[in-house]
Amino acid sequence: YKKEPTSKLELIAKDRMTYSRMINEIEQIFCVEATKLKVTRIDLAADIPDFPVSWFHHRLRAKHKRFSSQFGPLQYKDGDKATVQTINLGKRPNCFRIYDKIAELQYQYAKLIKKNPDAEIPSFEEVYDIPNGLILTRFERQIGGGRIPPALATVGSLKNALHFNPFQQLEILGN
Numbered sequence: 001y002k003k004e005p006t007s008k009l010e011l012i013a014k015d016r017m018t019y020s021r022m023i024n025e026i027e028q029i030f031c032v033e034a035t036k037l038k039v040t041r042i043d044l045a046a047d048i049p050d051f052p053v054s055w056f057h058h059r060l061r062a063k064h065k066r067f068s069s070q071f072g073p074l075q076y077k078d079g080d081k082a083t084v085q086t087i088n089l090g091k092r093p094n095c096f097r098i099y100d101k102i103a104e105l106q107y108q109y110a111k112l113i114k115k116n117p118d119a120e121i122p123s124f125e126e127v128y129d130i131p132n133g134l135i136l137t138r139f140e141r142q143i144g145g146g147r148i149p150p151a152l153a154t155v156g157s158l159k160n161a162l163h164f165n166p167f168q169q170l171e172i173l174g175n
Contacts, residue, residue, distance in 0.1 A: 035156030
């Protein structure tokens with residue numbers, strides 16, 4: 001995406017790819033053994049149903065993070081009026097993001113409708129396979145800037161990601 005070429009590769013829609021497919025995609029682009037490549041950034045996520053972002057506001061703490069953004073409505077950067085409640089702990093490239101996943105999907109759905117005003121688009125619930133009234137909070141952990149844990153340092157080690165806890169530094173306090 002940059003004007004100047006780099007040696008970095010970003011896989012899109014990784015959440016729908018198997019590990020072996022990711023390896024295959026990389027090896028089709030570069031003549032290398034993909035498992036030996038170094039990971040420079042990794043984003044990991046978990047969804048928590050039934051607890052809104054506001055529930056975590058005063059109960060969440062991240063060890064070793066000195067920065068946190070103010071809690072409250074956060075306007076999307078493209079200037080649209082859609083808002084989502086978000087908690088940011090730490091700064092890029094090493095941070096935690098906690099936000100209302102349903103609000104994000106509703107924002108994407110509104111953009112889809114706006115982009116295709118004449119199309120017959122299924123309901124929000126049908127498009128995203130989400131039952132009406134679901135509360136879903138997304139926890140994201142972005143790790144980069146030379147701080148990739150040894151357990152995830154190479155593409156080959158990513159097969160062990162299931163056993164890595166990216167949220168170990170987070171503490172949920174009290175009830």
